[in-house]
Amino acid sequence: MSKLLILAEHANGKLNPATAKCVSCAVKIGGDVHIAVFSDSGQAVAEQAARLAGVSKVLNIEHADFTDPLAAMIAPELAALASGYSHLLAPSSMYGKDVLPRAAALLGVNQVSDIMSVNDARSFTRPVYAGNAIIEVSVPEDMLVAATVRTASWAAAEEGNSAEIEQLAAQSERPSHTRFVELQSEGGDGPDLQTASVVVSGGRALGSAENFELIYQLAKKLKAGVGASRAAVDAGYVPNDMQVGQTGKIISPELYFAFGISGAIQHITGIKDAGTIVAVNKDADAPIFELADIGLVGDLFQIIPELEQALD
């Protein structure tokens, strides 16, 4: 039977919802599902992880070296824990992508990136070419499966469980060559882009950081998360963590609004899993309309205020 270990992602004492999505993928693979929590004081996070349905055990590994999410510290520890497991999973967030390949290489195994679906315990599908193709990947019989999970493809595991929590001491040798300095986070007050059920995004057409207020206001009214195209981020209208797409966040809200976004494949790949896509663009030939469920040709500077009024 498979025995799976999931790398928990967390910050400020809160388990990131990406972890619950990894659990769903692990449950689909089938087997004994464990979650590893690395931190300086992880009890609260471990308790949240223990509530996830399908999890049989949570490993809580506390050490001052795990205060910050450093791949250089966590990968050797994860690799040391891996013996006895058939699968090592992490969310394909920036964190999972940083840590897991380092651990996989220490273990001398390949990694499968971005699992979309599970064929069997060793065979998966994943997107390549910015989501323009889907491939089947299988891992040889005798090899540990190291994989990141494309969280937008998976629903979060339910809560209501109370798995055992085991305290473990750190056992790996960890380097001193990598030091955390700080996290610069603007952390808006709206819903999180990656978990919001409604997301409102703006593109280059917004023209300035001041104009982007229009997007924030509409989002507030819709209780929505706020996203952006790369062009809007590059132009400095919004911070980088709002970028949606191939090299930003891959999201799957129920409802997605794209205002003044042309619909480049690199953007599209981040929103393909959205329930309903609404596009507003003044160019009737913009590629975004090929994908949108509901399209409206027009000037966003007129349409957003009108829409806000209509919502009152």
Next chain:
Amino acid sequence: MKVLVFIKRVVDYNVRVKVRPDGSGVDTDGVKMSINPFDEIALEEALRMREAGQADEVIVVSAGTSDCQQQLRTGLAMGADRAIQIDTDKPLQPLTAARAFQALVEQQQPGVVLLGKQAIDDDNNQTGQMLAALWGRPQATNAAKIELSGDTARVTREVDAGLEVLDIDLPAVITTDLRLNTPRFVKLPDIMKAKKKPLDVVALDGLVSDAGNDLKIGNWSPPPQRGKGIMVDDVAGLVTELKSRGLL
């Protein structure tokens, strides 16, 4: 200090790739090929390090058939001092690539290794991290800013929560994100000059046995298509439509 930059030849990012009807891959016949955009940014950063007097040699490396010499020549035209082709006719999975790169890194002893955070063909985002692990050195992925000082670097990384700043000891592996810089355009005289710059070819087996390429890639398929959408005429139409779908 030497800077080693790994670049990959990929289908140009403007091309809309199509899966072959027989599910054996994507159509690359006659398709425009380029340096992976993230790797181009890595190379640009290396050149800027040399121009700032922080590096004295920039070596650009690519693994592939002789076709990738085209991208290496572009790298030389951008300003790299010399190029190395790791000759292989198999597409390398990240662990194999990382093993080959590590062997080259041990030979060349660079102070900084730069490569893109991911290749836009396989979208794996693994090779830099794997190389750093095998080499036993620091990694700083998704770099948006790199400041070198002596034998350390301060790297600002793009992470999901914003920007994370790390201090790392050199030598180290740094993978590059889009906002690190804007690569220069290559000028015609540079292309001429690049023809005279050294380009060495080493065989993949000379560096590493190809063990590591062991994921089996099966069928390729096009992504599921979304249903066809509708157009509405105005905001009232939009609101009605959203309400009828239970979304408002």
